[in-house]
Amino acid sequence: MSETRVPAWQPVLSGDEAGVARRAVGDIAAALASGGASLDHDLADGAAGVALLFGYRARITGETGHAAMAAALLDRAADRVARAPTSPSLFHGFTGVAWAADHLRGLAGDADPACNDEIDAAVDAALRCPAGVPGFDLVTGLVGLGVYALERADRPLARRCVDRVVARLAATARRMPGGPAGSEGGPQHRPAAQAVWTAPDRPDRLDLGLAHGIPGVIALLARCASGSAEAAACSRATAATARDLLDGAVGWLLAQWRPGAGFPPRIVGGRPAPRRRAGWCYGDAAVALALIQASRVGEPAWRSAGLGIARASAARPACEAGVRDASLCHGAAALGLIYQRLYHATGDPLLRDAARRWVLRMLAYRSDRHELAPSAGFYLATREAPRAVPGLMNGAAGIGLVLLAATTEIAPDWDRALLLSGG
Template sequence: MVRCLARVWARASRMYDRALPRGGRALSRGERENGGTMESRSVGKVTDDEVLRLAREVADRLLESAGDAAGKADLADGAPGIALALRYAAEVFDDSRYFTAGRIHLRRTAEASATAPLQAPGLYLGTAGVVWAVTEYARMEPRYLPTLATMTDRLARQTLAITLHTAAGSVASHDYDVIGGAAGWLAALLKAADVLGGRATDAVGQATDRLVDYLVELTRDDGGPLRWFCAPSHFPSIPGPDGEPTPLPGYVKNFPDGVYNLGFAHGPPGILAALSRPDIAEAPGSTADPVAGSAAGTTDSESGSADPAAARPHRVRQGVRALARTLDALRIDGLDYPAWANLLLPHPDSRRPDTGAAQVPARSAWCYGPPGVAASLLSASSACGDPEPTDLAVATLLGLERTPAEQQRVNSPTLCHGLAGLVTVYGRAAAQTGVPELFHMHERFLSRMCSFADEDHPYLFPDYDPWGKQEHSAGLLNGAAGVLLALLGAVSEAAAGWDELLFLTPRLPRADAPRADAPGGAGAETRQDRGMGET
């Protein structure tokens, strides 16, 4: 089990590493051709027909071959992610070939997991990701419901078997994060339970309640180190020479006293997003016992109830508000736009986040940086009915235009740390807020992403590592499947719902009209649902 988790975290650690600041990297071809920064790339506005043509081309290439991804059982870069992308391609293009191919990838997932069973429950690296993909197919074909029920019960039992620590210094980022931790597990369980209805087992309800209480506990601030502080003993690790987990050398060197992670993928924005789901922030849970040490059993001051289930929604909203305020307080001072670092050092005396230490803004991406934080704040605002997180989120997203190119570090068209992620973040933000300038920024990111299409690339859209080296991946987070989903979501309101995977919360109905007080003025153009069935 330890060796398996070490292998899983070797892959998760590469995701951490890709998002951290780098120096002296080579430039990608697009950067070399455009004066050294991707931000200087000048492209015209892409049309809907062009977006659909590119999406069709990517889907067709994934039909032909998914390369090494076809043999992997994880959502991040394996067959489940490709199955998910093809399922939405089938819906947008009304083409059963894509749905059939997606089903084949689900079967390959089952075969791969039979050969090498998924020992970890993670959303992007384990069982929860398979549950997510099967849930999407079960929504369209009831034949998948028995399989979904079995897999969801397995996921629930996996999470129930894991000890959940809540004391500061005993918590690792991968215990609670989106990629491999509790935030991702919770979102997958809730999504599956919604589709399963009465088929969901008691274990599913017990697991979801336990995870909600655990994540709420992590939002508590008792005046000492924050609960999600990661001590060196819990750093992400890779297999050492003896095969046992060894902390990443870069973390040990740069953060000898521990670290606070601020990214959506591995930090508290993911907790915020998971707790902002309407099925927990607005509805009571079951009567399962809360995680030991939580405040779930205390009398709720507003509801007056000692029942954990009855008190849970109020406590969730309290936790969401508290964590949103914490993120606001951890912004970098001295900038004329809101921004956050990748990681914060603990203060040498208090071990609380040291906001007075020198900080460098994180790259502009979903995984780390202002866009991902803003996405979580939008979800929090909806969950609590508070306007302040939305105002901060909008200011953050608009501030990207004033962020220097060297700080943005966007050198890829892909999802995790590239333009596909920005297209999706800004698409949801524009639809939710009605702010015209967010819509225009979404359009510009979409055009820039499309400009990376390369007919010579096996999947049309390459990925680039932090040094500008071109990589070939069919997968979801760093490959063609993620770009395909971003393309489809940009031109179809139905397909836009895929972004629940990225933000952990379902997409809200579109804002009725642009905000009159927003930059760009009232009455600015807003993207409507194309209803595109075919090109």
């Protein structure tokens, strides 16, 4: 299959729909600007993640007030980390704050590669300590540190961190003989020695989500492997190791796909768990995007498989997705953004239509209830009651960023931290 990609970022909303979305972004920014002092530091739900919204607003509008707000939020996040040291976790620790600061400086054309050299050293120290990184995943573990280091791969110590991450992934991979190349009627892949990873405290649990599981490893390895656009950031040995692991991980993943059922969120004790709500953290659309990213190492069959999975996911009725709110982690914003990325990666109009539908569905979740005003009427669905959340992954900032992506020609490259782009 020849590769088709949309060369420049294109918004999926226009006219009155785009106007409604832009007004919602303005309301979100106004609500968040008044509540920044109470935020914690982190990328997932704290000041670092909210800063991304204001940084992108500044890039799009040119308004210095948005840039000043982004800088103030990053300063607040850095101060909190300095006063109460945290783990190296990308989503909840100090690397997420550093990643956001680096990314926004680059977005503003004010890059300062040396500014996070001390963070690079801290990450390197954590990777040299066997107990320094508790797991393998994107949110708290090795994959997240790899994302941080790849963003700074022009710095020697950050490149060494990439090498260490891939080496640790190789050392902790469970190798299994290659089985069938896929289920009957499903995506096919040549037999190979398969590779999987498990959390240290749950060796019986294989996770198939982008946030905590093997698809996240695949998306990171795809950026490091021989043949990828970013392989130059790695040593030859690291790129070769990443490619070998990538072959094994993709082989295992494709063997888990089932016609009509897709991918389970996890396999526990050899038994697939029931499908849960679709989103960024779990779901076929995110897995499809990881496969398409991986195919860029020169594996067109992976692209074909990913596109087929993406199209099947997009055709599924919204009522089957289990989505209950507008959030970026596991709500409508996640699917709106992922389908935008899938459309730009493939040029498939079906995926563009899916992106538009989910962005509009995200807007439809907005409430005018007074008690939800701190997040401009967008809320997180919980078992107890709807909750107003300001942050990136579960709150208004992430929703605002997805709306900006849907209405402007500025690519949402902040989603590199979510492994939705890069390479």
